Amino acid sequence: MIYDSADIALLRFAAAAKNIPPDLQYHLSSRVWDREHIHTLCAQKLLAENRNHLSISLTPKGAALLNHLGWPVTLDAKQPARNKLERRLQSAWIAALFYRAGFDVFNNKVSNLALPETYLPANALRRDTTAAATRVFAGVRYMGIAHSTEKMLLAHYVDGGHMYITSEMRMFNTMTMAVSSACIPAVVYCGLCYDNLAKLLTGASAFTPTKRRGSDAVTYRVGAERTQYPLFLVETTNTGAFQLALITRVRDYRQRVAEYALQGDFLPPPDDAPALDAMLGLTPFLTCVDMDITRIRQAVRYAKACGFPTIAVVALPCQLNALALWFADLYPIELYAIEQSELERLFPEVIIRDISISPYTMGEGEHYVVAE
Structure with missing residues (x-):
């Protein structure tokens, strides 16, 4: 078996996300995480469905292949607890959304954000010790930051929890100014579908205050009311990917x-x-x-x-x-x-293109990468 571009992209995505939702392809279709494609790499023991059946992760064999190709990977010693797993899956949904909208999601340093059409997940921001605001990162709930040609986007996955509005916006403003003072700051609230987003943001608990004294934690609805930046509701589907591409590519x-x-x-x-x-x-x-x-x-x-x-x-x-x-x-x-x-x-300039399939090559001689 000769590995192709989609094989390596899927392995890299699994390495970055740590845990992939099994139903990803039903909402955000792509050759990268097509169900049959995932089954093939599971059969090769490069990916594996976890025992809780809630996610798919990279295996040691898959990590070894990526390390061999020059993409360093560190695997978890064990699968995360349920609440941490849910946050990881939410993060994976957002990373997949930005990937389908044409953003480069395989980044691990704040400096990568200097390039347009780049998405940097929160876990990478937290790990980058060169970031001036690193000490703030542990206390916020954002999922990542994206840089398009004219916008800086702060991405959230909306659930029934709270966000930390003061810390969020302080960090985001600092990051925006560091990358480009010409960019328009904006916020993206993501969820599985528009209806669910609206229900969470308008329901009885949408304005419920936090019980933590002295905390700047507020519901996502209160956060939406307080921000003066554009705030887009985007579902993690093919339609959402089109919407995201439209607002970032067309003025x-x-x-x-x-x-x-x-x-x-x-x-x-x-x-x-x-x-x-x-x-x-x-x-x-x-x-x-x-x-x-x-x-x-x-x-x-x-x-x-x-x-x-x-x-x-x-x-x-x-x-x-x-x-x-x-x-x-x-x-x-x-x-x-x-x-x-x-x-x-x-808007013909807004075309959601999928990855082109071709054999993956490496080295100066462009050698094929072949399964063992």
Whole structure:
């Protein structure tokens, strides 16, 4: 058996994530973690399903192969406890999302973030002793930081827990300024689907204060209310990967979506309404394919101040229920759907490409890597 590019990419991903969700391919399709592909590498004893059947990990044989190829790997002495495993799986979901959106996720130093289209997981940030803010890292809940051409993104996986808002933003601001003062800071809240994200952020416990005295821990909803940065809700699916690629690659996507959706009914927004994307007659119009919660809050504030009876919103079909839930206590809305296939035609520069399969080679002579 000659190993190919997808084989090595999967092994490297397993090495970086430590634990891979077994159902990853059902949400984020890729040749890298295709189920049959995983089975093949398990048969080669390079990967193994753990005894709890909740994850897949690199084996000593797989680690030895990566070390031989020049990718140093350190394996765990034992599998993590259940709560740590859940955090690892959440981290793997986010790393896979950024990978499918075109980011390089195989990084282990803060200096790697100087390059655009780069994602650095939190565990790598914590291990990098050259980072000026290392002492802060142990007290925060972020999953990683990404650098696109114009944005710095702080990635979270939203669950029923709390985030540490002051420590989070202090660390993130320091990191953003160190990488590029020209980048726009933004936050990404990730979850398995938009509906689950909305339910967690609008449910009865969304504003529950922490019981720890003196702590800056707050719920993710409170954190969303406090940040002034763009805050995107992104599900860890193929649609989420497209959304992430759109917001990081295209500068004027909101106006282009509004013009396409409204056609001849498009009217530019008022000069004093930067949060709006258009006017549909006398109704404020908002492009929400990016699920930017901060901009929604600003648009609602403007609509209330001006006395508009409703806001028109366009989004992908899978986002509509989540938006209806989010707006339920905020403002009356009119929902309009736009298909992802339409956006793919509108934005040909946003193409989610999968890895090309070719034999993996190494050395100056580009020798094939062959299974033992």
